[in-house]
Amino acid sequence: MGFKEPTLSERQNAAIAARKAALQKYREKAADPAIAQRQAERAAGQAERAVAKQARDVQKAEQKARAAELSKQAAQAAADKAAQDLLERQAAKVAEEAERKAARDARYAARKTRKK
Numbered sequence: 001m002g003f004k005e006p007t008l009s010e011r012q013n014a015a016i017a018a019r020k021a022a023l024q025k026y027r028e029k030a031a032d033p034a035i036a037q038r039q040a041e042r043a044a045g046q047a048e049r050a051v052a053k054q055a056r057d058v059q060k061a062e063q064k065a066r067a068a069e070l071s072k073q074a075a076q077a078a079a080d081k082a083a084q085d086l087l088e089r090q091a092a093k094v095a096e097e098a099e100r101k102a103a104r105d106a107r108y109a110a111r112k113t114r115k116k
Contacts (some may be wrong), residue, residue: 029035
């Protein structure tokens with residue numbers, strides 16, 4: 001007597017029984033209140049993390065807005081200072097040219113008086 005191979009119907013019945021056993025095991029796990037509680041705790045933790053992440057994102061956005069405003073103010077101050085410096089240089093240049101013209105006119109007047 002040798003080894004007896006299972007027939008097709010025996011193999012099919014064994015597969016059906018295995019599927020039924022797996023399905024039953026899954027249903028028992030799904031009905032377990034401890035698993036449902038863990039899933040609820042996990043969902044609550046995810047919600048808390050999402051709220052915290054959203055709060056961090058809002059804070060980052062506010063910080064970026066403040067930094068942009070400070071940068072804008074600094075740029076405006078630099079532009080104002082550059083414009084003020086330019087005006088001061090132009091005023092100094094005009095004053096210097098007026099002094100040179102006055103000195104030149106004085107030399108010219110002195111030369112005129114010597115010739116007379």
